[in-house]
Amino acid sequence: MDHGIDYIDKFEYKEVVNVWEASVRATHHFLKEADIAYFKPLILNTYLDAVELRCCRDEYCKIIGFVGVAEENLEMLFIHPSHRGKGIGKTLLDYVINSLKVNKVDVNEQNEQAVGFYKHCGFETIGRSETDASGKPYPILHLELIKI
Template identity: 25%
Template sequence: MPATIHGMNPVIRSYESTDLDALLDVWMSASRLAHPFLSPEFLAQERENIPAIYLPNAETWVYELDHTVVGFIALLGNEVGAIFVNPTHQKRGIGRQLMDHAVSVRGDLELEVFVDNPTGRGFYQHYGFVSLEQKLHEPSGHPVLRLRFDTASTV
C-alpha cells in the first residue's frame, strides 16, 4: 500500500476503462513537460494510440489520490511501456511507488527513455536502472536509451 501523502489516501490499483480521460490528461501534461522536443503531430498520434493500441495490450496500474488518478505505469511483460505522473504531483515519491509496484509484480525490468528527457533519465538512474544501449526511436526520430533494472544487483 502506498504511503500516505499529506493526509491523502493513495491507492495503486488496476486501470479501468473509466480512468481513460484522467490517464490521458496525466500523460499529456507530463509529456509536454518531459518531451518538449516531440512534435504536436507525434503527440496527437500517440494520444490516439494509447486507448487503441497500448492500453489493450498492457497491464496498467494507476496511482489514485482521493479518487483522482495522478499517475500510472503500463507494463508489457517486463517492459515498462510508460510511467507518468501529473507534474503537479511529481517529486512526492509517486513514480518510485509505481516503479516499486512494477518490480514487485514483474521483477527485472527494461525500458526506453528519450536521451533529451533529463528528468526521466535522472529518475531511472536514481532508481537503479543501467544503460544497455542508445538507438534511434524511429517513430519520433529522436535517440533513446535502453535501460535495465536488475533486482539481483539491488539486493
C-alpha cells in the same frame, strides 16, 4: 502521503490519456505538437490495451500517475505534473519491479529527468536506438535493472 496502487478500468482511459498528455507537455519539450497529436489516439486506442495498467489516485480517486507493463518491460510511467516530486513515480516503479517483475525500460534520451530517475533507481543503459518505436527521430535509451 500514502500512495496505494490501484487498477485502471477501460472506462478511465480518457483520464489516463489526460494524465499522459499533461505529463508529456511538462517533460517532453523536444516533442512537436504534431507528435503529441500523433501519439494521443494511439495511446487511447492501442497502447493502453497492450499493457497491464496500475495507477495512484488522489484523495478524490482521480488518477494522478500510472504505469503500463508488458512482458517485464516498463512501457509507460507518467505522473501528472501537479503531483511530481511526491514519490509517486518511485512508488509505482517499486510496485512494478516487485510485483510485476519489471527489469527493463526504454526511455527517450532527451527526457533527461526520466533518464536520471531510472538511473537513480538502479537501471543502467544497455543499448541505444537512433529512433523511437514509431521510427521518429527521438533516440531511445534501453535500460536494465542491475541487481546487486
